Amino acid sequence: MKRNRFFHILAAIALVAGIGLTAASCSEDKLGETIFPDPKSELDPNSYSYQLDKWLKTNFLDVYNLDYQYKMEDVGTNMNYNLVPASYSQSLDVAVLTKYLWFDAYKEVTGSEEFLKTYGPRIIMLIGSPAYNPTSGTMILGLAEGGIKVSIFRVNEMNTEDFASLNEYMFKTMHHEFSHILHQTKTIPREFQLISLGHYDSSNWQDRDEGVVASLGFISTYGSSEMREDFAEIIANYITKTQEDWDHWMDMASRGWATDAEDELADNVTYYCYYYYKNNDASNGPTYCKESQVVHEGDNKYFGTGKDSSGNRIIVYDVEDTDGVDGVAVLNQKVQIARTWFAEEWGIDLDKLRQIVQYRQLNFNLEELRKQVTDIK
Amino acid sequence: MKKFLCNISALMTLLLGFTACAPTEVDDVFDESAAVRLDKAIVTYRSYFADKGGKWVMQYFCNENEPGYAFVVTFSDNGSVTVAGDNKYIGGYRSDVSLWDIVADNGPVLTFNTYNRVLHTFSDPADIPDTSDTRETGRGHEGDYEFMVMATTDNSCVLRGKKTGYTIIMNRLDSGIDDKEYMTAVTNRINSNFSSEIDSLYLETGAGVRFVVKNAASQVMSFYPYGKDAVTLTEKQNCVVTPGGIRFLHPLDFVQDHDRQQEIAIQNFAFQPDGTLLCTDDGKTRIVADPLATIFTNGVTWNTAKETLGGNFLTLYEQIEQEIPVVFKNSSFGGFSLTFNKKTGKMTMRFLSGRNAKTAGNIYFDLNRVDDNTFRLSIDTSNNDYGDNNGRQHYTRVESFKKLVDLLTSADFTLSADNVMCPNPMKATSKANADDVMTLTF
Numbered sequence: 118m119k120r121n122r123f124f125h126i127l128a129a130i131a132l133v134a135g136i137g138l139t140a141a142s143c144s145e146d147k148l149g150e151t152i153f154p155d156p157k158s159e160l161d162p163n164s165y166s167y168q169l170d171k172w173l174k175t176n177f178l179d180v181y182n183l184d185y186q187y188k189m190e191d192v193g194t195n196m197n198y199n200l201v202p203a204s205y206s207q208s209l210d211v212a213v214l215t216k217y218l219w220f221d222a223y224k225e226v227t228g229s230e231e232f233l234k235t236y237g238p239r240i241i242m243l244i245g246s247p248a249y250n251p252t253s254g255t256m257i258l259g260l261a262e263g264g265i266k267v268s269i270f271r272v273n274e275m276n277t278e279d280f281a282s283l284n285e286y287m288f289k290t291m292h293h294e295f296s297h298i299l300h301q302t303k304t305i306p307r308e309f310q311l312i313s314l315g316h317y318d319s320s321n322w323q324d325r326d327e328g329v330v331a332s333l334g335f336i337s338t339y340g341s342s343e344m345r346e347d348f349a350e351i352i353a354n355y356i357t358k359t360q361e362d363w364d365h366w367m368d369m370a371s372r373g374w375a376t377d378a379e380d381e382l383a384d385n386v387t388y389y390c391y392y393y394y395k396n397n398d399a400s401n402g403p404t405y406c407k408e409s410q411v412v413h414e415g416d417n418k419y420f421g422t423g424k425d426s427s428g429n430r431i432i433v434y435d436v437e438d439t440d441g442v443d444g445v446a447v448l449n450q451k452v453q454i455a456r457t458w459f460a461e462e463w464g465i466d467l468d469k470l471r472q473i474v475q476y477r478q479l480n481f482n483l484e485e486l487r488k489q490v491t492d493i494k
Numbered sequence: 495m496k497k498f499l500c501n502i503s504a505l506m507t508l509l510l511g512f513t514a515c516a517p518t519e520v521d522d523v524f525d526e527s528a529a530v531r532l533d534k535a536i537v538t539y540r541s542y543f544a545d546k547g548g549k550w551v552m553q554y555f556c557n558e559n560e561p562g563y564a565f566v567v568t569f570s571d572n573g574s575v576t577v578a579g580d581n582k583y584i585g586g587y588r589s590d591v592s593l594w595d596i597v598a599d600n601g602p603v604l605t606f607n608t609y610n611r612v613l614h615t616f617s618d619p620a621d622i623p624d625t626s627d628t629r630e631t632g633r634g635h636e637g638d639y640e641f642m643v644m645a646t647t648d649n650s651c652v653l654r655g656k657k658t659g660y661t662i663i664m665n666r667l668d669s670g671i672d673d674k675e676y677m678t679a680v681t682n683r684i685n686s687n688f689s690s691e692i693d694s695l696y697l698e699t700g701a702g703v704r705f706v707v708k709n710a711a712s713q714v715m716s717f718y719p720y721g722k723d724a725v726t727l728t729e730k731q732n733c734v735v736t737p738g739g740i741r742f743l744h745p746l747d748f749v750q751d752h753d754r755q756q757e758i759a760i761q762n763f764a765f766q767p768d769g770t771l772l773c774t775d776d777g778k779t780r781i782v783a784d785p786l787a788t789i790f791t792n793g794v795t796w797n798t799a800k801e802t803l804g805g806n807f808l809t810l811y812e813q814i815e816q817e818i819p820v821v822f823k824n825s826s827f828g829g830f831s832l833t834f835n836k837k838t839g840k841m842t843m844r845f846l847s848g849r850n851a852k853t854a855g856n857i858y859f860d861l862n863r864v865d866d867n868t869f870r871l872s873i874d875t876s877n878n879d880y881g882d883n884n885g886r887q888h889y890t891r892v893e894s895f896k897k898l899v900d901l902l903t904s905a906d907f908t909l910s911a912d913n914v915m916c917p918n919p920m921k922a923t924s925k926a927n928a929d930d931v932m933t934l935t936f
Binding site: 161163164165166187188189190191192196198199200201202203204205207208245246247248249250251256273 | 608
C-alpha cells in the first residue's frame with residue numbers, strides 16, 4: 118500500500134513533468150528571424166553587375182514585383198536540355214528592350230503600370246542558347262509557364278544590328294509568351310478554337326511550307342502546330358510584324374500553292390504559287406516557278422524573257438488555291454477575335470497597342486536605352 | 495484497476511514529453527540549422543575562391559571523347575570571373591569576363607552564371623564545328639558550368655560537375671601569373687611532350703607490367719597490355735595537361751585488372767625532367783617512350799638545317815653548297831633529311847639539288863642499331879643499289895657530297911634529346927668526334 122501511495126505520487130509528478138516537457142518542447146515554435154536570409158536582397162555597389170542589378174530592381178522588381186533573372190541557375194530550366202546562360206552585355210540589351218518594347222508599350226496603351234503589375238509575369242528568365250529538339254529539327258525560343266514565368270531563349274545570338282532577326286527572335290517572342298500568360302488567365306474565345314480545327318499539325322509543323330500555312334489561314338508555320346500557339350502567334354505577329362511584312366504574308370495567304378516534288382513529306386520540298394507551260398503548250402504539263410522568275414506587266418505575267426517556238430512570250434499562271442480555305446479571310450477573322458478579346462477581356466485596344474509597339478520597334482535608340490543602366494552610379 | 499490505468503497514463507505522458515524533446519538531440523550534433531550552415535558555407539566559399547588573388551587552374555572535362563582542357567580562372571570578390579583558355583574551339587588563346595557566384599543547391603554550388611566564351615563554349619548546345627551536320631545532336635560538348643563544391647584545402651579544391659558528375663580539380667595559382675603565359679606553357683608542354691609522329695608510349699607499373707599507349711598526342715589515350723590483343727583489350731581514357739603533369743578523367747582501373755600487385759588506383763602523373771611521366775598516386779608507375787634508336791627508325795622523316803649542324807657536318811655542307819653549282823650548272827644544294835624505310839630496312843638520305851634545289855636524290859644506307867641510343871650507318875658502293883641515279887651522280891661527281899656520305903658512315907652516332915617522350919629535336923653526335931653533330935627534327 119505504501120508502495121502504491123509512493124507510486125501514485127511518482128505518477129502525479131510524472132504527469133506534471135510530462136505535460137511540462139511537452140509544453141516546453143512546443144515553445145520552440147516561436148517565430149524568429151528567417152533562416153533563409155536572401156543575400157541578393159542587398160545590392161552591393163561594388164559588385165560587377167551592380168548597375169544592371171540596380172536597374173532591374175528599380176524598373177522591374179519595385180514596380181512590377183517581377184524577378185528579372187539573367188544570372189542563370191540550371192534548376193530554373195528544363196534540365197533535359199543543354200542550355201547556357203545569357204551574357205551580361207546581351208542581358209543588359211534585352212532587359213532595356215523588354216521594358217521599352219513590352220512593359221512601357223502596355224503602360225502607354227493602358228495608361229498605367231497596373232495592368233502588367235496585375236497580369237504580367239512574376240519571373241522573366243533569360244537563357245543564352247536555344248533549346249534544341251534534334252529529333253524534330255526545331256528549337257525553343259520562348260516559354261510561358263503557369264502564367265507567371267516567361268523564359269526567353271537564344272539571347273546570346275541576338276544581333277542588335279539586324280532588325281528582322283531581332284523582331285523574329287526577340288520582340289515577337291516577348292509578345293508571344295505574354296499572350297500565353299494572358300490566355301492562361303482568361304480563356305481563348307471558343308470561336309477561335311474552332312476556326313482552324315482540322316488543319317493543325319503538332320508533329321510536323323516545322324516541315325510545312327510558309328505559303329501553304331498562310332493559305333490555310335495561319336500567320337506562321339509554328340502557329341499551325343496547335344490552337345494555343347496559333348492564338349499567341351496571331352497576337353504577337355499582329356503586334357510586331359511591320360505593315361510591309363504583314364501585307365506580304367496576306368498576299369501569300371491569298372494564293373494557291375503546289376509542288377512538283379514526288380514526295381510532299383520529303384525534306385526541303387519547295388512550294389510554288391506560279392507555273393507555266395514549256396513552249397506555252399499545256400500538253401507539256403505545268404512547270405512551277407518562283408516569284409523572282411516572273412515578270413509582271415499589267416495584269417499579265419511572263420516567265421522572264423523566254424519565248425515559245427512562235428516567238429510569243431511564255432505566259433505564267435497562278436496556282437489554283439485548292440485547300441478550301443480562304444486564308445486572308447481566316448487571318449482577318451482571327452485578328453478580329455483577338456481584337457475583341459483584348460478589348461472585352463482586358464480593356465486594351467489591340468490596334469493602338471500595335472501602333473505603339475510598331476513605333477517603338479522602329480524608333481528605339483539602343484545606345485540611349487543602355488544609358489539608363491550604364492549611367493547608374 | 496482504475497489506479498493502475500491512471501498510473502500508466504501518467505507514465506505515458508512522461509514518455510511523451512521525452513519523445514517530444516527528442517529532436518533537440520539532433521540539434522546537439524550541429525549548432526545551427528542546415529539552412530544557416532549552408533548560408534555560412536556560401537559566404538565562406540565566396541571568400542575562399544576570390545582569396546589570395548583568386549587565380550586558379552581548372553582541369554576541366556566536358557565529356558569522355560575529347561581531351562580535358564586547362565583554364566586559368568580568376569575569381570574577383572566583385573562577382574566577376576576571368577576565364578582564359580587555349581584550344582581550337584575558342585579559336586586559340588582567348589580570355590573572357592563574366593559573372594560567378596556560390597548558390598545554394600544540394601549544398602554549395604559554384605556557378606558561372608552569365609555566358610563566358612571560354613567556359614560555356616563547352617556547355618553550349620550549338621553546332622560543334624568539327625562534327626558533321628548529320629551528327630549534330632543539339633547537345634554540344636555536354637560540359638558543366640555549375641559545380642558542387644566537394645572538398646577544399648587552402649590551395650586546392652575538388653568540384654563535381656552537376657550534370658556530368660565529373661570530378662573537376664582546381665589548384666590555386668600565384669596571383670602574379672600571367673594568364674596567357676600560363677596557357678602558352680600548357681600548349682608548349684602538350685606540343686613538346688606529345689606528337690602524333692610518335693607511334694606508341696608505354697605505361698609501366700612498379701611491378702613491371704607494361705601497357706602500350708596509343709594516341710597520346712590527342713590526349714584521349716588508348717591502352718592495351720603489351721603483347722596482347724589490342725582490339726579486345728583496349729581501354730580509352732582522356733586526360734588534361736597542365737605544365738606540371740597530366741590527370742586522367744577517371745582512375746586507370748584496368749591497370750589493376752592486369753597487375754594484381756597494383757594496389758593504388760592511378761590517375762595523376764607528373765612530368766619528369768626528361769619528359770617521362772611519373773604517377774604521383776603510387777610513385778612507381780611511369781609513362782615512357784621507346785628508346786631513341788627505336789624512335790629514330792620508326793619511319794619519321796628527320797630534317798636537318800644548316801644552322802644546327804656542327805663540326806665537319808657544317809664544313810661539308812658549306813663545301814657542297816659551293817661545289818654543286820660548279821659541277822651541275824645552274825644547280826644549288828637544298829639540304830638533306832634522313833628517313834628509315836621499314837620495308838627495305840634502309841636509312842635513306844634524301845637531298846635536294848638541281849635548279850632552285852627542287853630535284854630530289856637519295857642515298858641508301860644500311861643501319862645497324864648498336865644499342866638503345868646508338869646507331870651505325872654503312873654503305874656498299876660496289877653496285878648501283880646505294881642510291882638512285884641523282885644520288886649516285888652526286889656521290890661520284892661532287893667530292894664534298896661523297897665526304898658527307900663518308901662522314902655519316904665513318905663512326906657510330908649517339909642519339910640524345912632533352913625530352914625523350916617527344917625527341918624533337920634529337921641530336922646525333924659522332925662517337926669519333928663530339929663536334930660532329932646533326933640536329934634532327936620532324
